[in-house]
Structures are given as structure tokens and as C-alpha cells.
Amino acid sequence: MSTQPQQPEPPEGAVAEPQQPEPPEGAVAEPGQEQDLPAPGTAEARGAGPEGPGPDAAGGPAGPGEEADEKAEHAAALAELEDRWRRALADLENLRKRHARELERERAAERARTAAALLPVIDNLELALSHAGADPGSIVAGVRAVRDQAVDTLARLGYARQDETGVPFDPARHEVVGVVEDPDVAPGTVVQVLRPGYGETGNQLRPVAVAVAKRE
Structure with a gap:
């Protein structure tokens, strides 16, 4: 028993139009055949595919407000870097000046220590010279003693x-x-x-x- 639906019979006197055979499933429409077009205003008509809008549908060129915000952020970052650079230069200059002051202070302290170590030598030389008139022979022993004292002073200074x-x-x-x-x-x-x-x-x-x- 056939399961195909019965086509209604045309009324008497009417001319039956030839029926176009339906293309098989999956066939490509030939040129010239009319295809179903999407209705205006639908997602398909706006360029959206079956899986949703394309990558450029939502995104677009940044507006003037976004460009202004980016420029402001860049300017702020640049200002912060410049401020940090100036602070680093100032710290380096202060460190150089402090090092120069400390070095000069150490040099002055070392000169004073060396001069203080030589003062007893000068005192003994003056003492030997003051006794040279009364006892000329004692000056040799005095000079020798001063010499030994000076040698000992240099040894204590590291030489x-x-x-x-x-x-x-x-x-x-x-x-x-x-x-x-x-x-x-x-x-x-x-x-x-x-x-x-x-x-x-x-x-x-x-x-x-x-x-x-x-x-x-």
C-alpha cells in the first residue's frame, strides 16, 4: 500500500502546471535558480553566520574617548619614569658629595695621626740641640737616640x-x-x-x- 499523499485533482477545464522535481538532498543549486534569501533585519542579513556574529561584528575602531584615556595613561607613566630618573640622579649626586667629604675627612685624620707620631722626634731633636753647647760629645748619643725613635715611629706606622x-x-x-x-x-x-x-x-x-x- 502506497504511503505517498494523494495530489488533489484539478477542476475540470483547468490546465495543470508542470511540476518541478525536487532536487535531491545536498545538491547544489544551478545558476539561474532562485534561492531563499534571508529576510531583511535578521541576523543572517547583517552578516552573522549560523554560529553567531563574526569577529568584527561587535568590535570596531576605538572612539575618541578611549584614545584620550590611552594617551593620558601613557603620559602618566612617562611622568612617573621621569620623576624616578630625576630622583636617582639626585641620590647619586648626594652620594658622590658625601663620599668626597668622607674621603677628605679620612685624609685629614691620617695626616694628623702621622704628624702626632713625629712630634716626639722633633721634641728630642730640640732637646739634643739645647745640650750641645754644654756637652758637645753628648750630641752624638742624642742624635742616635732620636734616629732610633724615628725608626720606631715609622715601624708603628707600618713601614x-x-x-x-x-x-x-x-x-x-x-x-x-x-x-x-x-x-x-x-x-x-x-x-x-x-x-x-x-x-x-x-x-x-x-x-x-x-x-x-x-x-x-
Whole structure:
């Protein structure tokens, strides 16, 4: 038994229009055939797809108000960075001035400490000179005592006296000012100190002026 619906029969005298066969499901409409167009005002007519509006439907160019807000934010950030930069420059300048003041204060304190250490030497020299008229022989002993006191003062300041002989020549401590022939010592040995030095290697006030044995 057929399940297709019965087409109504046209009245007598009417001319039946030819029926167009329905295209199979999934077929592409041929050119010239009319297609169903979306109704005006619907979402499809405004460019929206079946899954909603496109990416450019809601977004658009920023308005004048948004551009003004962005410019204001950029200007504020720039002003903050400039303020921080000026503060850093001011702090650096203050640090430089404070360091210069502290350095000069340390130098003045060191000069005063050194001068104070030499004051007793000057006092003893004046005492030896005051007794030179009464006892000329005592001046030699007085000068020697003052010399020993000055050497001790330099040692306490970190510059011990260096006047050893019979030691190998050391270019870091010695300065050669003469060469002598001495068959009793090895070549390059310090045989005479012509001027004592003060201070150790790396903290030397002046080197030792020496004469060394001649090398064969």
C-alpha cells in the first residue's frame, strides 16, 4: 500500500502546471535558480553566520574617548619614569658629595695621626740641640737616640726599616746602585746597603738601595 499523499485533482477545464522535481538532498543549486534569501533585519542579513556574529561584528575602531584615556595613561607613566630618573640622579649626586667629604675627612685624620707620631722626634731633636753647647760629645748619643725613635715611629706606622745584607737580591725590595766583586759570596747577593728602605713588599715606602756581588 502506497504511503505517498494523494495530489488533489484539478477542476475540470483547468490546465495543470508542470511540476518541478525536487532536487535531491545536498545538491547544489544551478545558476539561474532562485534561492531563499534571508529576510531583511535578521541576523543572517547583517552578516552573522549560523554560529553567531563574526569577529568584527561587535568590535570596531576605538572612539575618541578611549584614545584620550590611552594617551593620558601613557603620559602618566612617562611622568612617573621621569620623576624616578630625576630622583636617582639626585641620590647619586648626594652620594658622590658625601663620599668626597668622607674621603677628605679620612685624609685629614691620617695626616694628623702621622704628624702626632713625629712630634716626639722633633721634641728630642730640640732637646739634643739645647745640650750641645754644654756637652758637645753628648750630641752624638742624642742624635742616635732620636734616629732610633724615628725608626720606631715609622715601624708603628707600618713601614719597618729594611737594611739586611747577605740576602739574595730581590727586585721587589731592592734597588741596585752598585756592583762589587766579592769572591766570598754568591753572585747576586746583597753585600752592602747604601740607603735603608722602609716597608714590606706591597706596602713599601721606598726600596733598599744596595750593592750586589758581581756575576761571573
